[in-house]
Amino acid sequence: MKRNLALFITIFVFSPLVLMGQEAEWDFPTKPGTQEWAELEDVHERVRACQIPEDILKNLGEQQLFELVKSYPFFLSYPFSNDALRGFRVTMTDFNGYNELLKRPGAVQLILGIYRQEDLKQISGLASSVDKGRFSLTIGAIELMLAEERLINSLSASEAMDLLRIVEEKIQAKKSLKPDFGGFGVATTSYLALSLMRSIPSARGASSFLSEGKFQVFGHRLSMVSDSELEEITQDIRQFVQSSKAQ
Numbered sequence: 001m002k003r004n005l006a007l008f009i010t011i012f013v014f015s016p017l018v019l020m021g022q023e024a025e026w027d028f029p030t031k032p033g034t035q036e037w038a039e040l041e042d043v044h045e046r047v048r049a050c051q052i053p054e055d056i057l058k059n060l061g062e063q064q065l066f067e068l069v070k071s072y073p074f075f076l077s078y079p080f081s082n083d084a085l086r087g088f089r090v091t092m093t094d095f096n097g098y099n100e101l102l103k104r105p106g107a108v109q110l111i112l113g114i115y116r117q118e119d120l121k122q123i124s125g126l127a128s129s130v131d132k133g134r135f136s137l138t139i140g141a142i143e144l145m146l147a148e149e150r151l152i153n154s155l156s157a158s159e160a161m162d163l164l165r166i167v168e169e170k171i172q173a174k175k176s177l178k179p180d181f182g183g184f185g186v187a188t189t190s191y192l193a194l195s196l197m198r199s200i201p202s203a204r205g206a207s208s209f210l211s212e213g214k215f216q217v218f219g220h221r222l223s224m225v226s227d228s229e230l231e232e233i234t235q236d237i238r239q240f241v242q243s244s245k246a247q
């Protein structure tokens with residue numbers, strides 16, 4: 001399992017494919033695929049080796065922090081957890097760059113701006129299954145970032161509604177691009193949509209999955225949710241968004 005995870009990180013994180021953005025001024029001194037990385041004894045040592053020095057951390061801009069979060073060697077390791085949501089949050093909160101980014105006042109608008117501009121159709125033009133997988137998982141990871149409670153709580157109801165409309169469009173785009181995104185790809189987008197709906201007073205009652213119990217169960221079963229459940233959830237989201245437009 002550890003060998004598979006190391007191979008996965010090397011291929012997916014350090015392949016040439018790059019989402020829109022720019023290079024950060026600081027870079028990880030030790031990376032997967034290098035002799036230095038191989039000599040580190042375990043995951044804990046590798047996590048420690050990836051921490052940004054405090055004097056540099058505080059001086060990095062939000063865009064630079066986002067690029068470092070995206071290139072963090074464990075950013076795309078969440079599918080290896082039985083609970084992908086918990087795996088993502090535990091893994092990412094071990095990285096000081098992620099925690100610093102989420103503290104920044106402009107973080108949610110930065111991440112939202114990048115997410116809004118991503119054209120999901122470009123996945124069809126990627127040549128290899130590795131590139132397609134990395135693109136899909138990166139979009140999913142950004143969605144899990146946006147679903148962080150501290151970011152959603154910083155949005156007004158109208159801002160949450162605007163973001164929900166964008167997310168619903170992404171759901172429809174992913175559904176049209178199966179099997180490149182697949183059920184798991186739609187699940188992360190649906191989780192973000194439900195997280196937003198829970199913060200919008202007018203959305204109460206729009207889906208049975210907004211109840212605390214069902215919402216929590218869905219969140220912790222993202223990689224195991226059935227197609228029928230996912231279809232029900234996406235239909236609830238679509239109906240609420242369409243009804244809000246008519247008002």
